[in-house]
Structures are given as structure tokens and as C-alpha cells.
């Protein structure tokens with residue numbers, strides 16, 4: 001017997017992601033006894049803001065093309081959502097840095113992955129997960145300026161200005177947050193929890 005494909009019920013069952021449940025508003029982190037998280041910015045609000053950033057970038061870069069450089073690993077989810085709202089021609093590059101040990105910065109920025117291709121004479125948009133102390137952005141903007149792009153700007157999903165150690169800023173910022181350690185939407189705590197749909201805070 002063939003399933004009745006026109007039935008809405010069958011269709012929905014065949015595409016379970018369409019009715020995916022939102023992440024819980026708060027919870028206990030699996031495998032990390034004693035750690036709890038709470039939602040700081042829910043997924044829907046993130047999506048609205050990312051769409052706004054996309055519109056702003058489209059207006060500012062109209063008639064040009066972009067190289068969007070995602071800073072690994074934290075920016076991957078933001079980058080993936082953001083580019084779906086950008087309609088100027090673009091290519092994607094990734095660059096990797098490491099500067100964090102647990103919840104405290106080591107103060108050192110290390111390159112873990114370089115660009116695959118040159119960016120000379122290109123309009124480059126560096127895509128960061130969060131500007132915290134500013135050390136990473138400072139390091140990367142100097143590094144990329146040496147490659148002689150036509151222009152270099154930064155879009156950051158989050159900004160934590162109260163923790164700044166170097167005077168840098170994002171040209172486009174999704175949300176400015178207080179000094180809380182955040183996880184989810186690409187951001188990790190000891191390499192985990194990047195897959196949370198909402199931006200969450202760890203509750204001691």
C-alpha cells in the first residue's frame with residue numbers, strides 16, 4: 001500500500017525538523033554535574049537581529065562583492081545564518097585562532113588556521129562570534145591588513161565591552177552583553193554546547 005502523500009499529517013511526519021521543538025528555557029548541562037544554564041537571548045530574537053544585520057550589510061556593500069572571513073570556531077553558526085540574508089556576491093574563507101583556556105583568557109592569540117586564498121584588493125568582512133578582551137580582533141585585523149584588502153570591516157555576533165583590554169570595535173554588532181560567560185549558538189565552554197539554539201549563560 002502507498003502512503004497518502006497528500007495528507008498533511010504524513011507530510012509533516014516525513015519532515016520532522018519542521019516541527020522541531022524550541023530549546024528548553026533553562027536546563028542542566030548533560031555530563032557536567034552542577035552546571036546549569038539559562039537562556040539569555042532566545043533563538044527567534046537572534047534570527048531577527050541576524051536578518052537586520054544582513055539588510056544593513058546588503059545596503060552598505062550594494063554593487064560590490066565580499067569575502068567573508070569566519071573566525072573559527074565560534075562564528076560558524078552566525079556566519080551560516082548571516083550569509084543567508086546577504087545578496088551581494090560573496091565567497092567564504094575561514095581563519096582560526098585560539099586564545100581561551102576554560103573561562104579565562106590566556107592573553108595570547110595563536111593562529112590555528114590561515115586563509116586559503118589571497119584577499120588583496122577585496123572587500124573583506126571579518127565575522128567574529130564575540131569581541132571580549134579585543135585581543136583576537138586586534139591580532140586578526142593587523143594580520144589581514146598586511147594582506148592589502150581593499151577594505152576590512154568586522155561583524156560580531158556579540159560584544160562584551162566591559163572586558164575590553166585593547167581599544168577595538170566591531171563595525172556591525174548583533175548584541176551588546178554584560179560580563180557573563182555565554183554558550184550556545186556556536187559559542188563553547190571547553191569545546192561543548194556550541195549546538196544550543198539559544199544564547200545561554202552559565203549559572204554558577
Ligand code: IMP
Nearest residue numbers: 074131132133134135136181182187188
Ligand atoms: P577576545 O578576548 O576578544 O580575544 O575573544 C577571544 C575569543 O574568546 C572569542 O572569539 C570567543 O571564541 C571566546 N570568548 C570570549 N568570551 C566568551 C564567552 O562568554 N563564551 C564563549 N567564548 C567566549
